[in-house]
Amino acid sequence: MNIKIKFTALCAAAGLALAGCGGQHEASSADASATPSAGKTYIVGTNAEFAPFESQGANGQLTGFDIDLMNALAKAGGFKVTFKDQPWDGLFASLNNGDIDMVAAAVTITDERKQTMAFSEPYFEITQVILVPQGKELKSAEELKNMARIGVATGQTGDLAAQKLLGATSPKIARFDSVPLALKELESGGVDAVVSDSAVVANYVKNNGDKGFHMVTVPDFPAEHYGFAVRKNDEAALKMLNAALEKVRASGEYDKLHDTYFAKTK
CATH class of the missing domain: 3.40.190.10 (Periplasmic binding protein-like II)
Incomplete structure (x- = not known):
């Protein structure tokens, strides 16, 4: 979160x-x-x-x-x-x-x-991961800079990770009140990717396999602990x-x- x-x-x-x-x-x-x-x-x-x-x-x-x-x-x-x-x-x-x-x-x-x-x-231990449409591959978080909009939940560590990469006031960061709202925006094509906790994103992928999104783990994000x-x-x-x-x-x-x-x- x-x-x-x-x-x-x-x-x-x-x-x-x-x-x-x-x-x-x-x-x-x-x-x-x-x-x-x-x-x-x-x-x-x-x-x-x-x-x-x-x-x-x-x-x-x-x-x-x-x-x-x-x-x-x-x-x-x-x-x-x-x-x-x-x-x-x-x-x-x-x-x-x-x-x-x-x-x-x-x-x-x-x-x-x-x-x-x-x-x-x-x-509990997690890391930040990136959720993207099927077929989209990323090798590092740096590639997020090439996207138009990155969805995050306001104030959560995905937001902090995006700020560290893009800058706190970057217009590329699209903030939402919750992760589910950010995911809905990804589903509708309003954002190009969502950054959030690995266990939460994995849970979404597991329960929404028909929606064509997959989780990308990149080496840029360190381990975090709840x-x-x-x-x-x-x-x-x-x-x-x-x-x-x-x-x-x-x-x-x-x-x-x-x-x-x-x-x-x-």
């Missing part, structure tokens, strides 16, 4: 956290280094437009690797979570304002983001997440979830 690339002063009481599930969630003045309450509910912000990490099912329920993994962490760590779906460009502000406690939205860990938030240990984001001073939540992630990996649950969403992705 690319690529998108990730918690907080805790609530003074569990009642505040539960109240926050229905609306505005206020940050607590309690010491952020205190041990999280057993059974405490945390509001987790996400953006359900980034399958297979987070999306909305036919019944309106949130689904995806991040959703299932966060639920597994909550079970292993003895805490509870409730998800809040909202636009990508407002997630980090909501985190810092105390409206949400964590962000689980395929957030790439970057040095710039570390200035304003803290990240869990990495839980992490769960918390407010910068929320050491207790960070410690809790990392401990739970370690348990989920050790139990084999992480591998099961990974196979469910990615084993057949090419």
